[in-house]
Amino acid sequence: MPQCSAIIRSLVIDKLFASAEAALADIPNGATVMIGGFGNAGMPAALIDALIAQGARDLTIVNNNAGNGDTGLAALLKAKRVKKILCSFPRQADSWHFDGLYRAGEIELELVPQGTLAERIRAAGAGIGGFYTPTAFGTRLAEGKESRRIGDRDYVLELPIHADYALIKADRADRWGNLTYRMTARNFAPIMASAAKCTVVQVRETVELGSLDPEAIVTPGIFVKRVVRIAAPLQKVA
Amino acid sequence: MKKLDRNQMAARVARDIPDGSVVNLGIGLPTLVGDHLPKGREIILHSENGVLGIGPRPAPGQEDEDLMNAGKEPVTLLTGGSYFHHADSFAMIRGRHLDFCVLGAFQVSVAGDLANWHTGGADAIPAVGGAMDLAVGAKKVLVMMEHLTKKGESKIVERCSYPLTGARCVNRIYTDLAVIDVKADGLHVIETVEGLSFEELQRLTGVPLKRLASAA
Numbered sequence: 001m002p003q004c005s006a007i008i009r010s011l012v013i014d015k016l017f018a019s020a021e022a023a024l025a026d027i028p029n030g031a032t033v034m035i036g037g038f039g040n041a042g043m044p045a046a047l048i049d050a051l052i053a054q055g056a057r058d059l060t061i062v063n064n065n066a067g068n069g070d071t072g073l074a075a076l077l078k079a080k081r082v083k084k085i086l087c088s089f090p091r092q093a094d095s096w097h098f099d100g101l102y103r104a105g106e107i108e109l110e111l112v113p114q115g116t117l118a119e120r121i122r123a124a125g126a127g128i129g130g131f132y133t134p135t136a137f138g139t140r141l142a143e144g145k146e147s148r149r150i151g152d153r154d155y156v157l158e159l160p161i162h163a164d165y166a167l168i169k170a171d172r173a174d175r176w177g178n179l180t181y182r183m184t185a186r187n188f189a190p191i192m193a194s195a196a197k198c199t200v201v202q203v204r205e206t207v208e209l210g211s212l213d214p215e216a217i218v219t220p221g222i223f224v225k226r227v228v229r230i231a232a233p234l235q236k237v238a
Numbered sequence: 239m240k241k242l243d244r245n246q247m248a249a250r251v252a253r254d255i256p257d258g259s260v261v262n263l264g265i266g267l268p269t270l271v272g273d274h275l276p277k278g279r280e281i282i283l284h285s286e287n288g289v290l291g292i293g294p295r296p297a298p299g300q301e302d303e304d305l306m307n308a309g310k311e312p313v314t315l316l317t318g319g320s321y322f323h324h325a326d327s328f329a330m331i332r333g334r335h336l337d338f339c340v341l342g343a344f345q346v347s348v349a350g351d352l353a354n355w356h357t358g359g360a361d362a363i364p365a366v367g368g369a370m371d372l373a374v375g376a377k378k379v380l381v382m383m384e385h386l387t388k389k390g391e392s393k394i395v396e397r398c399s400y401p402l403t404g405a406r407c408v409n410r411i412y413t414d415l416a417v418i419d420v421k422a423d424g425l426h427v428i429e430t431v432e433g434l435s436f437e438e439l440q441r442l443t444g445v446p447l448k449r450l451a452s453a454a
Binding site for chain 2: 038039040042088090091111112114115116118121135139141187188189191
């Protein structure tokens with residue numbers, strides 16, 4: 001895996017990249033890539049399009065879903081770039097590209113309960129080697145996993161999910177990579193940012209260092225390597 | 239007998255949610271409960287994708303792609319509402335901070351086992367979402383479902399034939415025919431719809447039911 005770094009220009013930290021293409025140029029075949037978003041909210045559409053254009057194959061993708069309609073993650077699946085997906089809710093009315101690949105045996109699925117998915121990502125970012133959760137105990141999603149009784153409850157051992165890259169969307173960023181989000185578009189982004197070696201962020205707006213309220217920064221820049229501004233209206237009618 | 243329709247079922251569940259509760263409504267039928275919460279009661283709705291204090295549906299044209307519920311439907315935020323990331327959202331769920339969740343179901347067993355995520359069919363694509371977390375995490379798990387399958391078989395069963403979502407997790411079942419509590423000593427019928435006797439409900443349900451003095 002190439003070393004992931006920001007471009008250092010004239011001895012200041014500057015994580016702003018000129019384009020999505022430049023920010024994703026080094027993603028190799030076989031990489032594990034987390035993609036933020038829950039439905040369209042927080043989906044980094046421009047980064048996903050750039051990943052498709054970039055051409056990396058045999059990817060392992062981590063997302064809550066397995067693509068909707070014909071764009072975004074669904075288009076990445078359709079292009080047959082994904083060998084495995086970890087998600088909680090693949091089957092939806094418009095998940096036809098995933099459905100077809102899955103039925104043809106052309107994609108591996110690791111189905112993870114949504115809260116366990118979130119906590120496994122969080123654990124990776126926090127340096128935790130695993131955790132016991134009551135979720136899924138006694139169900140087929142716990143089969144083959146270590147379980148343990150603690151106090152009066154039964155728990156299942158779950159392991160962290162690390163990634164090479166995380167592609168997320170935020171609302172505003174400064175050149176240090178500090179991020180704010182908008183409404184429920186936050187969803188998986190802060191934890192994915194912490195769990196990947198190289199986090200690439202698509203933002204609506206970049207601002208001068210110092211103009212984000214330190215009390216309101218949700219993801220501190222330490223978790224972010226690259227920022228790309230993709231201009232968009234503030235409110236997009238659903 | 240007067241079977242309840244979907245809105246009547248939702249209104250019946252809503253009646254039992256006390257003032258001040260924090261509640262998660264599952265996608266589909268349970269989401270309807272939000273439309274029937276009694277006016278004037280302060281109830282905080284939680285959604286897995288990272289929001290507390292969901293308000294009514296937005297007016298046409300006012301929808302915002304960034305403000306959704308777990309069913310990916312546009313919603314609004316009440317004054318006092320908040321946003322948070324997914325790990326915090328499921329800490330609220332798993333950490334027993336929700337007073338109630340309302341879930342749909344394929345089957346509920348006499349012991350309170352819940353099956354609602356997978357039909358188990360060889361060709362079926364499984365999807366679980368947050369159901370397993372809600373089943374083990376909410377202080378009270380309420381199930382809302384039709385009493386009978388389209389073939390007329392009871393969805394309340396001795397043992398679930400579908401894969402489990404959670405074991406011994408359901409507290410109360412609301413159907414289009416009855417309200418039934420799941421207790422350590424079995425199923426207690428709280429009420430039946432107008433024109434349905436306990437004996438008839440027992441015949442339709444198959445598994446043993448206990449009659450409360452107040453039930454019809």
